[in-house]
Amino acid sequence: MATNTKDRILDSAELLFAQQGIASTSLRAITDHADVNLASVNYHFQSKDALVQAVLNRRLNPINQKRMELLHALLHRPDGVPPTVEEILEAFYRPVTEEAIKTRREGRPIVALIGRMYTEPGELLASQIRAMMSQVAAGYLDALSIALPGIPPPILFWRLQFSVGVLAHTFGAMHLIEGLARGRVNVNDSEDVLRQMIAFAAGGLRSPVQ
């Protein structure tokens, strides 16, 4: 557990948001879990809305930064070999998967929050996500259009969104998938899940255009 109040609030808020949802999590539940005073939330974050933004920024900014780094590395390899669809997808999926692995190891299963935020209601949240995603989406769309020159851009746009959906749903509805699996698959083997997602999305991206 973090030692300073601000990080304790962020940690507890993130965990409870992931477990119960944002709207259903009260500031009192957060401050009780973090063992800090109720008023310290408004002191450090001004409002609950701002706290929500801070929680998401702290987790998503590193992920999206990593995505851009990995993509840049793929596009500027010393040998000049253009990246495959699978490599582009791995660059997009892996940073989230790594967070899933790390936070689960720490006993803080917060990846459901990452998967859920795309569909959380509220215009404030939506515009924040849109601002974060727009440059990442543009970069990956460019890369994919090079790797898949035969796919018209509008169709590639849809297929990138579908690839996002694969990731978001897998981590956002993991508890549901686990219940449906009845032991047929091991949902905790994140590396295997990553492999499965990449193979599926690669097949989807490459799917023949009627």
Place this chain on the structure above:
Amino acid sequence: MATNTKDRILDSAELLFAQQGIASTSLRAITDHADVNLASVNYHFQSKDALVQAVLNRRLNPINQKRMELLHALLHRPDGVPPTVEEILEAFYRPVTEEAIKTRREGRPIVALIGRMYTEPGELLASQIRAMMSQVAAGYLDALSIALPGIPPPILFWRLQFSVGVLAHTFGAMHLIEGLARGRVNVNDSEDVLRQMIAFAAGGLRSPVQ
């Protein structure tokens, strides 16, 4: 607008749940919108939780029933021709798409709620969805294993979940996708969206197993 109180409540609740989320929608907001008395919710539905279940059941039961009918029709065609992957996917996707078209035509854009419910927090909701989905998922998994005999069942299970993710994210995050599209695609052409989803998921389901 419906004439009886019970349906007016269901209609308003469904719309507001879709627009603002379940937790953020109060019974007072629902009864104000439906122009009925506040106490009538607890009279007709006992509790808010039960109202939520009723809203989802009313919309999802016909969808899942239609899914099973379409699948049954595919599997028992007079000519005995086994269904293609695309046909199975269309049977799974179309009932939701039809609801999207119908409710948008009625000026009641509630499809975001259908896309979002997979990731809504709360164990009560999760168990309800799981109960609804389990037989549908089992039926479609069987059909897919016939159409794709080369894919091992555990991998097919993942890929069916990914196909659900494509659908859920597309309709649940449509407002976000629309913002990212910047006019490159027409998100309101549901028949085109359906075609795109089928092509993508078919490619994903057929993707070679390393």
Place this chain on the structure above:
DNA sequence: CCATTATTAAAACGGACGTTTGACTGAATG
């Protein structure tokens, strides 16, 4: 028509919510 049941209505219940206030702490600064 009356008795009975189903439905609607207004009002209040206790509790939880996000936020604000004002006093208090302890360390840093001059």
Place this chain on the structure above:
DNA sequence: CATTCAGTCAAACGTCCGTTTTAATAATGG
């Protein structure tokens, strides 16, 4: 040593929440 100031704290603010109560009003069946 006095002062400042970021941080913490208990308490309260007004508002909204889901639910319940009690009474009034329709609808139904003998």
